[in-house]
Amino acid sequence: MNARWLIPALWPGLALAQGFAGLGTDSEGYATPTPDSEFTFPADHGAHPGFRIEWWYVTATLEAADGTPMGAQWTLFRTAMAPGGAAEAQVWMGHAAVTTPDEHYVSERLSRGGLGTAGVETEPFDAWIDEWRMWGPSFDDLRLAASAPDFAYDLSLEAQGPLIFHGEDGYSVKSSEGQASYYYSQPAYAVEGTVTLPEGRVEVTGEAWLDREWSSQPLSENQEGWDWFSLSLGEAKVMGFRLRGTEGGSYTSATWIEDGATAYPDGAFTAEPLATATVAEREIPVRWRVTLPDRGLDVEVEALNPQAWMSTSFPYWEGPVSVTGSHEGRGYLEMTGYE
Amino acid sequence: MLRVEGVEKSYPGAEGPVPVLRGVDLALARGETLALTGESGSGKSTLLHLTGGLETPDAGRILIGDENVGTLSDRGRARLRRETVGVIFQQFNLIPSLDVASNIAFQARLAGRHDPERTRELAEGLGLSPHLAKYPEQLSGGQQQRVAIARALAARPALVLADEPTGNLDETTAETVLAAMLTLVRESGAALLMVTHSDRLASAMERRLHLEKGVIA
């Protein structure tokens, strides 16, 4: 037995309802997000064990000294096996990855709660699973480290602007039926540090995007997966996602970040696959047309490495992208639910 | 039917090859009977074995019908023995673990020509009918040789080869066995080549050749 069995049970947010029954009732006993709630920091940077699932999600677009583009990912997931918020009832999962134009390195960690092998503290900030760690004196000044048999990285992150709250002040609706999560980001960290690959250690610089999200029932049961974009376009940044329904329809949402944040409701943001690649024996879109007509955005988004497949217990695609068209830039793309 | 032309055969001996046949010629027509006489060591049994494809000649040709026995493969010679030739040895050469009926039918079965009626006729003609369920060891020498004769004839061979067929039998038995054999061979229209050192036996044949020191005298 490996940890694979955990996934459908513990990560409904990622499992995306593929044949997973009872999503509607599973949130019973857990707290649910409500509109008009206020965040308190730094407490809300920490865990919310009363909610069923939660994550700390960093993606970084990097550049080596010789100009080679790269990407790095660091994620800590928390899920509760039972309502009530007891530390022993939590299971933690970490994902780390480094993407280069030719290679994609992945690693995964699992841990039970209550022992001390994984957790999150807020003052000073410290989120960890095993030796993987994101920590620093404040949320604006962090260090990020992970290692695996074939790669490692150690990056410092310095915030260049304020936190951004998606949807209605951080209440992010995920379907027309009302499923929602709490969702905020730090979209602009300046990054500096080193990435270690089998060939050796590389100095890197770049920028990173951090997502914080928690909920108990984030998706509707007839949604099969999502495509999530975070793009950095010079002065502006945009976050947009498309939740794909099992019957072909989709639900989109976006936040435009330029001197503050503007949230866009369903339909304003579009994403349309232009080309696919065969990845892990399935067809995955690796070139997209992405638009937000209200902001004159009409760009092509292309994967740096189409094979950026996260071969973790629950597999998905996550990797750096380049942007051309009405705007130029870089970003990260995450795609789940492709079978 | 049978033509033997210039056949030579020698066996390895202590001081080099010992010639046994030194160029033998003979012919035998369909339905004809021929006695081959000679002293012990004159090569008459060797000639018979060569004719039956049990051994191969060093030189010369042995033709049965159109087939040259000497150039046939092992497989071909086995087919020849099965289908064309019936051999009767001095020792009876029955299969000890099969009963008389099975022994009689054996070669015909191998050749794919088994005919129960024929087997019955032969058994009757040779006085074996009461013994069909017995095993060879339960029969007298004369009876065993009759079984061997029946077996050789059951497959309706074109050529019957007999090597001292009565050599192991007393005189009276020999007479009756020989008579039965000749009758049945004539009935079937086969040619008969019989090796014997007995003048009396030889005189019952239509023709007679004498072999001396490996050549026809």
Next chain:
Amino acid sequence: MTREGLRALLSHWRRNPLQAFTLVAGLALATALWSGVQAINAEARASYDAAAATLGEGRFAQIVDSDGGEIPMDTFVELRRSGWLASPVIEGRLNGVRIVGLDPLTAPGGLGPVNLDSGTEVGTFLGGEGQVFGQTEALDAIGDLGPERVADPDVAPMTVVTDISVARELLGRDGANRLILSPDQPMGRPELSEIAPGLSLRPAQGGTDVARLTDSFHLNLTAFGFLSFAVGLFIVHGAIGLAFEQRRPMVRTLRAVGMPLNRLVWLMAVELLGISLLAGLIGVALGYVIAAALLPDVAATLSGLYGAQVSGTLELRPVWWLAGLGISVLGTAAASTAALRDIARMPILASARPRAWAMRQAGGRWLRIGGAAGLVALAAVLVAVTEGLAPSFAALGALLVGAALALPLVLDACLALAARGARSAQAEWFWADTRQQLPGLSLALMALLLAMAANVGVSTMVSSFRLTFTGFLDQRLAAELYVTAEDEAQAERITEVLSPEVRAILPVQWVERDVAGLPAEIYGNRDDATYRENWVFLEAREGAWETVFAGEGAVINEQLYRRAGLSLGDEIAVGPGTRLPVVGVVGDYGNPIGQVIVAEPLFQRLYPEVTAQRYGLRTDRPQEIRDLLREDLGLPEGQIVDQSSIKAFSLQVFERTFTVTGALNVLTLTVAGFAILMSLLTLAALRLPQLAPVWALGLTRKRLGGLEMIRAVMLALLTTLAALPLGLALAWILLARVNVAAFGWRLPMYLFPADYAVLAGFAVLAATLAALWPARRLARTPPGELLKVFSNER
């Protein structure tokens, strides 16, 4: 044509049922012993594998406490947080069941055989009351402790697997016994000593501990199975060879009437394949019966000697029944290749000479002398210069085969000597005829030699062991009474009440710990004359007990001494931060693992949590003390055991341990007896031409039959005499070499002449029984049959 040919070939067996029986029975017996042993081995291995899968033993590198103690969970967390991908394992025993607690989230092998496929079960496994997985037997034994009990046939016998949180609860423990390491470790990890200086790394091993430990036992069984198979092959080789020789006339006739040679050889091969498959099936079925009958004893042996748990019930595993069929076919092929090759090369008009064939079997006199001398020399060299299990077994094998090759030569020499002393014509004929018959019987006699030598060797070993063991029990079980308290309160009361009544109260208290990297038990013994007076050291320093009771030394058992390669004076860790020199070594034959004896005060200081609940009582009035315990303290009868019952029980365990060996011995001897019977029967038919002239010259058939009997018995006796020194050599290798490697102790060798006499009696009996039938047949041969020899040239 194929059908006719096959019919003719098979008709031979119908007319010679005895020969057919010999062939099938010989092959089936050989296959039965072989596949029976294989079945036992396969069952045991499956159990070890299940254990290995359950416990992750051997497959992964491990981190253990250098002193054999527990690893606190905080240390585990520290290791994980510094990049050591380790996973805790908590183990212990409860109600005789091994509890294994694992962390499914970090364990590199997961939960081993336990399969949780539905997500809903995971929550139950990890949290709440939890779950325990095990075979029904183990679940029943453990009882209802709270966690849900889930039957899982793949978990090792008498073991349950559960989450670490449940194991901690059940065993009342905090830390882990060991940490297993994932094979994929991240880069940039600090040294282990930087994070946890008290821990040490144990690299992954090729196999499991228990599999390596028990290898010797299985090798032993396999050797026996192979010996039996070899003996069986003698029979098969003889039967096939004779059958082929007898069928030469048939082959000649078949070819004369037109059956091609290729087809004939092919048909004979098919015939043999059919026979070997049939015999193989019978053999495998018999093997199953043997294995099923022996397995409970094997399981008891393995648990008694090695502490390995093996399921007591046999499963029909393809691995051994296919192997059984395979070895039957291969054995037949080996035994018949020469015969088939002869047929293929045989001139068409060649005649059969079965007797000559039988005599030729023994041929190659000089080859034999050379082979025998070479093999015996090889055995001597192996014994002289090597150590360890594999070379010891190789030496055994070389010695046995060499001796078997030499046997006909030795027997022939004996017979020649006897012939010189013959006075009467009859005696002269008897000796000459026996010598002439020897080659035909030699295969069967070799089989007898091997079986007898194995019997002598193994019975010497077992009896020597028994003698040593009984002596050991007398030393160790010196106390007259043993009493077990139910709880601490009762224990205190017993001590209080008995102190004035008995000469000494000797508490039995111990902890399980790793010592010198091996599993062991540490005992805290009370200073008492009992130990000085009764225990015999194999090796010791002056005043060893004084040193021990002063808390300045430890006595260890022979197993630990040999396996860990310790010497007197070497220091071993006996507890947290405490190391003591080894001052004495004692023999210990009732225990699979290492033992260390330290003084009671030291023990109590090191392990304050352990209190003795079992006591040995020294007293001259056992019956009175017994009554006192029962009446005044209200102890039930079951809690008081006297010395003699314990001894009886221990001896019973001991006997059980060697039941398997004994049974295999008997079976091997049976096969050898069968070989003699079959050789005599087949020879009898061929010997008429030799016997007929003697009969014609005036010996009665009855007398001839009698002489045949005498001959068989005499040959068996001579063979047995030859087997005696061989068996003793075997016993010596077993005791001095194999035992040391396999069990960790060396035993003194004793001789048991009475036992050997009984064995010789058995051998003679077997030979007599085997000769009886052929002799009777000879005595009753109708004169007509004998006359036929003269009347008809065969």
